[in-house]
Amino acid sequence: MFSLFVFYLCSLAVTCGSSGKSYWRSxxxxxxxxxxxxxxxxxxxxxxxxxxxxxxxYG
Numbered sequence: 867m868f869s870l871f872v873f874y875l876c877s878l879a880v881t882c883g884s885s886g887k888s889y890w891r892s893x894x895x896x897x898x899x900x901x902x903x904x905x906x907x908x909x910x911x912x913x914x915x916x917x918x919x920x921x922x923x924y925g
Contacts, residue, residue, distance in 0.1 A: 878897035885892050892898060904914070 878900065882892060882895055882897035882901075885895070907914075
């Protein structure tokens with residue numbers, strides 16, 4: 867079961883990497899959403915623009 871999941875992720879990575887789409891169009895693909903999720907950006911220390919906007923307007 868685990869190896870099937872790894873194969874699935876690898877095929878997504880190859881599909882995203884070899885796509886001829888521009889970065890704006892490839893941003894909507896499933897592979898990008900799995901690889902670059904919100905936790906990834908939080909671990910990098912980046913703030914959420916949505917959370918900051920809500921804090922400014924409602925907080």
